[in-house]
Amino acid sequence: MTGPREGPGAPGPREGRRLLTATQIARFCGVDLKTIHNWADRGKIRGWRTSGRHLRFRRLDVVDFLRAYGFAIPEALRESRPRVVAVDADRDGLGWMRRALARRFEVTAFEHIVDALLALHEADPDVALLGDVFPLDGLAVAARLRAVEATHHVRVVTLGPPVAGLAGGGATLGPGAVVARGDTAKLREVMERVTGLD
Secondary structure (H helix, E strand, C coil), rough: CCCCCCCCCCCCCCHHCEEEEEEHHHHHCCCHHHHHHHHCCCCCCCCEEEECCCCCECCCHHHHHHHCCCCCHHEEEEECEEEEEEEECCCCHHHHHHHHHCCCEEEEEECCHHHHHHHHHHHHEEEEECCCEEEHHHHHHHHHHHHHHHCCCEEEEEEECCCCCCCCEEEEEECCCEECCCCCCHCCCCCCCHHHCC
């Protein structure tokens, strides 16, 4: 992990309104502001500096940091509504995703993977939920989103049969998971886990 970034990879237009400050992170951790600046400069917590040199952090980067260093996830983060971009060529499947997640997530839905990918920068989601993404492969899309700096922070959850070699309908796939289609309870559980709501 590197220190605070500037320029490419910075948040999109909607994300900028949801960023956390160094002061907020210091309060979550019970440390002083200088400690947060030191942690960021050493790459312990992923963030970047604004043009005015102020530190800013995405919610999920803060969740990752808190979990990695044994801090409790504060109520302020648990009460937020993570943003989800859901895509499924099957309208019924898309409707199921919306209904399953409506209470705790802000869901933007697309029937075509290209439309979803084009909207990612503006939507700035915490999670990409991938159902039927024909003509592309969901696992390949997930891997590519993780490989690109601009979308590296996005958690990816895919729907479908369990992946060979991975256990169960909630199998881990990097920072996301594979969930069996139609398993509402597992989908909610996995989405809450990957976004720090659990």
